[in-house]
Amino acid sequence: MDPRLEQILNLLLESERAGVLALEELAGEVEQGELRRFLQGSRQEEMRNVSDLAALISRNGGTPSQKTGPFAAKVAALPTVRERLALLARGQEWVARKTEEALAIAPKSGPIHDYLAAMANRHRAEVEWGRAEVIRLLPPEN
Numbered sequence: 001m002d003p004r005l006e007q008i009l010n011l012l013l014e015s016e017r018a019g020v021l022a023l024e025e026l027a028g029e030v031e032q033g034e035l036r037r038f039l040q041g042s043r044q045e046e047m048r049n050v051s052d053l054a055a056l057i058s059r060n061g062g063t064p065s066q067k068t069g070p071f072a073a074k075v076a077a078l079p080t081v082r083e084r085l086a087l088l089a090r091g092q093e094w095v096a097r098k099t100e101e102a103l104a105i106a107p108k109s110g111p112i113h114d115y116l117a118a119m120a121n122r123h124r125a126e127v128e129w130g131r132a133e134v135i136r137l138l139p140p141e142n
């Protein structure tokens with residue numbers, strides 16, 4: 001596997017793994033049941049991405065990273081649930097951009113291309129959906 005592609009796929013893997021942790025911690029803290037279920041659903045999605053990315057890397061001759069990215073600690077360092085949710089949405093946006101970068105260096109067709117294209121779509125949708133849910137579910141600030 002192209003080492004640059006392996007590196008960026010592993011960066012995505014480490015980031016999704018950090019996302020699982022961040023969502024787990026946050027879901028344990030929010031009081032609204034509906035918001036908590038939303039976060040738990042996102043966490044399931046991130047867990048699927050972790051196992052799918054690891055399988056994709058090893059099936060194509062790479063070595064999946066065992067590390068976890070620094071994102072969860074950054075989320076946990078913020079004082080309010082609102083700020084943490086906002087950082088989560090920015091994190092999904094960052095992953096969507098990194099996925100586009102990975103797509104640009106991936107083969108133009110085949111399983112890696114198809115997986116990354118679907119992952120980019122999901123993350124763009126999650127950014128918007130996440131922001132929309134926060135508007136609906138969090139009480140007004142003041």
Ligand SMILES: [Fe+2]
Pocket residue numbers: 016019046049092095123
């Ligand atoms: Fe993600």
